[in-house]
Amino acid sequence: xxxxxxxxxxxxxxxxxxxxxxxxxxxxxxxxxxxxxxxxxxxxxxxxxxxxxxxxxxxxxxxxxxxxxxxxxxxxxxxxxxxxxxxxxxxxxxxxxxxxxxxxxxxxxxxxxxxxxxxxxxxxxxxxxxxxxxxxxxxxxxxxxxxxxxxxxxxxxxxxxxxxxxxxxxxxxxxxxxxxxxxxxxxxxxxxxxxxxxxxxxxxxxxxxxxxxxxxxxxxxxxxxxxxxxxxxxxxxxxxxxxxxxxxxxxxxxxxxxxxxxxxxxxxxxxxxxxxxxxxxxxxxxxxxxxxxxxxxxxxxxxxxxxxxxxxxxxxxxxxxxxxxxxxxxxxxxxxxxxxxxxxxxxxxxxxxxxxxxxxxxxxxxxxxxxxxxxxxxxxxxxxxxxxxxxxxxxxxxxxxxxxxxxxxxxxxxxxxxxxxxxxxxxxxxxxxxxxxxxxxxxxxxxxxxxxxxxxxxxxxxxxxxxxxxxxxxxxxxxxxxxxxxxxxxxxxxxxxxxxxxxxxxxxxxxxxxx
Amino acid sequence: xxxxxxxxxxxxxxxxxxxxxxxxxxxxxxxxxxxxxxxxxxxxxxxxxxxxxxxxxxxxxxxxxxxxxxxxxxxxxxxxxxxxxxxxxxxxxxxxxxxxxxxxxxxxxxxxxxxxxxxxxxxxxxxxxxxxxxxxxxxxxxxxxxxxxxxxxxxxxxxxxxxxxxxxxxxxxxxxxxxxxxxxxxxxxxxxxxxxxxxxxxxxxxxxxxxxxxxxxxxxxxxxxxxxxxxxxxxxxxxxxxxxxxxxxxxxxxxxxxxxxxxxxxxxxxxxxxxxxxxxxxxxxxxxxxxxxxxxxxxxxxxxxxxxxxxxxxxxxxxxxxxxxxxxxxxxx
Numbered sequence: 001x002x003x004x005x006x007x008x009x010x011x012x013x014x015x016x017x018x019x020x021x022x023x024x025x026x027x028x029x030x031x032x033x034x035x036x037x038x039x040x041x042x043x044x045x046x047x048x049x050x051x052x053x054x055x056x057x058x059x060x061x062x063x064x065x066x067x068x069x070x071x072x073x074x075x076x077x078x079x080x081x082x083x084x085x086x087x088x089x090x091x092x093x094x095x096x097x098x099x100x101x102x103x104x105x106x107x108x109x110x111x112x113x114x115x116x117x118x119x120x121x122x123x124x125x126x127x128x129x130x131x132x133x134x135x136x137x138x139x140x141x142x143x144x145x146x147x148x149x150x151x152x153x154x155x156x157x158x159x160x161x162x163x164x165x166x167x168x169x170x171x172x173x174x175x176x177x178x179x180x181x182x183x184x185x186x187x188x189x190x191x192x193x194x195x196x197x198x199x200x201x202x203x204x205x206x207x208x209x210x211x212x213x214x215x216x217x218x219x220x221x222x223x224x225x226x227x228x229x230x231x232x233x234x235x236x237x238x239x240x241x242x243x244x245x246x247x248x249x250x251x252x253x254x255x256x257x258x259x260x261x262x263x264x265x266x267x268x269x270x271x272x273x274x275x276x277x278x279x280x281x282x283x284x285x286x287x288x289x290x291x292x293x294x295x296x297x298x299x300x301x302x303x304x305x306x307x308x309x310x311x312x313x314x315x316x317x318x319x320x321x322x323x324x325x326x327x328x329x330x331x332x333x334x335x336x337x338x339x340x341x342x343x344x345x346x347x348x349x350x351x352x353x354x355x356x357x358x359x360x361x362x363x364x365x366x367x368x369x370x371x372x373x374x375x376x377x378x379x380x381x382x383x384x385x386x387x388x389x390x391x392x393x394x395x396x397x398x399x400x401x402x403x404x405x406x407x408x409x410x411x412x413x414x415x416x417x418x419x420x421x422x423x424x425x426x427x428x429x430x431x432x433x434x435x436x437x438x439x440x441x442x443x444x445x446x447x448x449x450x451x452x453x454x455x456x457x458x459x460x461x462x463x464x465x466x467x468x469x470x471x472x473x474x475x476x477x478x479x480x481x482x483x484x485x486x487x488x489x490x491x492x493x494x495x496x497x498x499x500x501x502x503x504x505x506x507x508x509x510x511x512x513x514x515x
Numbered sequence: 516x517x518x519x520x521x522x523x524x525x526x527x528x529x530x531x532x533x534x535x536x537x538x539x540x541x542x543x544x545x546x547x548x549x550x551x552x553x554x555x556x557x558x559x560x561x562x563x564x565x566x567x568x569x570x571x572x573x574x575x576x577x578x579x580x581x582x583x584x585x586x587x588x589x590x591x592x593x594x595x596x597x598x599x600x601x602x603x604x605x606x607x608x609x610x611x612x613x614x615x616x617x618x619x620x621x622x623x624x625x626x627x628x629x630x631x632x633x634x635x636x637x638x639x640x641x642x643x644x645x646x647x648x649x650x651x652x653x654x655x656x657x658x659x660x661x662x663x664x665x666x667x668x669x670x671x672x673x674x675x676x677x678x679x680x681x682x683x684x685x686x687x688x689x690x691x692x693x694x695x696x697x698x699x700x701x702x703x704x705x706x707x708x709x710x711x712x713x714x715x716x717x718x719x720x721x722x723x724x725x726x727x728x729x730x731x732x733x734x735x736x737x738x739x740x741x742x743x744x745x746x747x748x749x750x751x752x753x754x755x756x757x758x759x760x761x762x763x764x765x766x767x768x769x770x771x772x773x774x775x776x777x778x779x780x781x782x783x784x785x786x787x788x789x790x791x792x793x794x795x796x797x798x799x800x801x802x803x804x805x806x807x808x809x810x811x812x813x814x815x816x817x818x819x820x821x822x823x824x825x826x827x828x829x830x831x832x833x834x835x836x837x838x839x840x841x842x843x844x845x846x847x848x
Contacts, residue, residue, distance in 0.1 A: 322731065343733035360731045363724035365791055374721060374732045377714045384713050392528050399526055410529040
């Protein structure tokens, strides 16, 4: 409707008389529908040259879906996209790259055994006129790219010889090695230290000066205010607010993002905390964590917070017997126990709801009831022979308790939505009547409705006297649910906080080590 | 508090009726194929519909079928054993050598089965103990086991088996029903129960569908796999007893190429080559189909090399058909 003014001829300079520069990218009314879930619902987004737009939202708000649309991985069900005012649709990831869109992901896949320049140009290497790979051009351009990023990494060394931070630079160089005008940075600071973040921001400033439009995805407000000019807030698949950051106070953005107060989202049930159930003493892992000690009481929810790579999942998996600790002692109800395998842990009453439920938690092609009964087979069977009726009644009991939505108990678990799959995983463990349940990112990838159900249920379990360890990267979840929070940083305990001390700032500071 | 007063929803146990589920299965399709081949054969050759000829035809699949039952479990668990035919060679060689030294029938059976178990344990240790990929391990032991037979026998053959040893491969239980056929049926029932009605069988399916989830659910994955290799070795040993008894002699080339036919039988029987799905009933029907086809082709004087082409084609087609069907289904969605 408001076309014409923004139209630009090829190669001509932009009309300078405009107050705001003409947008490079416009998305209007974009909707993405998956079976059972409307991941994006009519969102609009505009990116301007030389400006950073922050995309803010909780996990599951639709940020990743938008990135996948912009990079040509998903095709939206509704809506229009314009680049330089021209309508465009990406039919493939390559089409998005050709249109000048590139993305720096949270975890770009790089190859340890290849050199820096090979990693940068893998898949789009410049060719000589004989069609062979032009190694000189690759190395020269890699060096130039690294120089732009203010780094002196030699492009001919192998990636495995680089530090994590240097690898990150290579990932950025890879994203910038295509001729891109629109750069998407998907939580680029998630695993970085403050110094590395400062380096990254210098790179972003450089990209701004080159007139690139940047979409910066983050949920860390301090960073957003530091680097971005504009913002868009997503919630439950909708764009609920946008504008210029300097006119918008942080409270306003938090309100937009959460949509309600934290207290309302997580009604914390007052539970009487009982005697200690599990005591972990100086637990160590050969590589992932060291010297972890804590106590877990009856009816208590202990939150574990930390950045990716802080060793949280590894700790939980070793409590569950998947990996053996190299040192340390475990006490269950006052008695020392030795857990050598997951079956030992299950027998002792410690169970684990894994972060990757499709990969670690469920046999997706198998029926719901068979997944539910799996760790309880000794109870449902008779002298080693299966009793389907017992399995079905056990599955029915927990399906009803968890309000599972399924066509039948015999349908494959893989046909359920993420939230209902999670209910099956939780159900299968509850059926073993555990004492301690470890939840690793219990609401990751779950739609907002099921999330609330899972949270409510976790509270009920605590009220029934179960002891709960809950690993989460979502601050509102940790703050809202936990009685105490242990923060981990680089494999070490960075603090143990009581509920009345808790604040977002405190946890983030402990997790990142910044003061 | 809650303003939602919906009535309790009831999730049914299963969808559809039992009959509708059975009718839609691969096994029924395969059974139809078996009937077609039976009808075709009886029209094509006047010698086919004869009780004793049909009884002879069962020897085409009974020994391979026994191994196929154990192999089915292994493939469902996501592993494979390509050394089964070589185990037969080694077990048969050991029995032959013992027979030359005057060991009696009971001792020979014990040796045949013992060698099978030992070979299975060796495969199992390499795969589940050292966590090596089974396809590589068993290609290696395939050469190893048969290589030992060749070293022991060279171009010689063992032939002096005790007279009553012949019963296992040549004896009849009732009328035209051979000992081998009776054993095949008994083993089919035993393996069907093991796979479909026990906790162990459930664990096999879970491992094949998601080994990580199995591990994370307290299933002793390595122990289950070891037992499966042991079972496959055991069945190869039993097949070695039957085959050696039937032939009455041992050459190092005995049962050459059988691993291919056993795997074909398993896949034709609807066992997913990717693991996680399948039934023993399917393998039984597949054994009959392959036996009837080879017997029918034999009656029509089709040379052996054509049969091996046929087996190869059958293997490719049965692997390809379900995968192509799934792709077509996904594309039409």
